[in-house]
């Protein structure tokens with residue numbers, strides 16, 4: 001995958017709340033302080049696997065720490081002013097991903113789609129859903145309708161999950177989170193009890209639908225125009241798709257439980273779906289390009 005050279009990159013949908021700028025020092029996964037209702041690519045699972053619980057205590061401890069943080073986009077605007085910068089830097093690539101994803105949903109949903117910002121943070125952050133740490137992985141907070149990401153997560157995916165990585169699988173992670181934003185705008189998430197778990201639970205259906213929505217964006221990514229009228233993304237190859245499927249497979253509940261948790265797979269605690277299911281639903285979206293095919297709530301066959 002390549003980003004188009006020569007256009008202007010719009011950083012207005014990113015709020016840079018990292019301290020000291022830059023990517024920070026690759027913190028590994030720690031027990032995340034998940035907040036109420038956060039939906040991430042893997043947040044709830046990690047929380048359970050790594051012995052989380054008592055999230056309210058974590059919330060309390062973090063609530064004061066992160067207060068007063070403000071966004072400062074000046075460095076980001078300088079380093080990511082052209083679309084081609086996305087080919088050289090992860091922080092610029094994610095800016096381009098966010099623009100492409102939201103261009104797609106604005107086209108697909110029309111006025112129903114309301115664009116929203118992604119917060120870049122390092123280490124910890126306060127959100128409308130409470131405090132959170134990098135250990136939660138990227139997530140969407142329905143209460144303030146923002147996506148949150150510590151970009152060091154992409155390093156973690158490679159170093160701890162063994163993912164192949166790359167620009168396209170990174171974009172898939174962002175597109176998954178914006179899938180949660182679409183669910184919030186459409187009200188889909190409100191029919192799900194976030195505390196529920198299990199292979200056929202509403203939580204799993206919601207997560208697999210977000211994977212499918214990520215796939216529908218990917219299907220259209222090379223054609224959806226940005227504000228200047230040209231697509232931001234060019235040349236999605238089979239290798240890119242394979243890498244996205246590799247990432248999807250490494251953030252499935254069974255993979256995480258087997259390789260990063262206690263080693264035992266327990267379907268009753270699934271919240272995001274198995275590796276195979278996550279790959280299947282991303283592919284469903286990618287191959288059809290049709291969000292209507294992502295109705296994971298209407299099927300008995302989740303894969």
Ligand SMILES: [Zn+2]
Nearest residue numbers: 039040041207
């Ligand atoms: Zn999710």
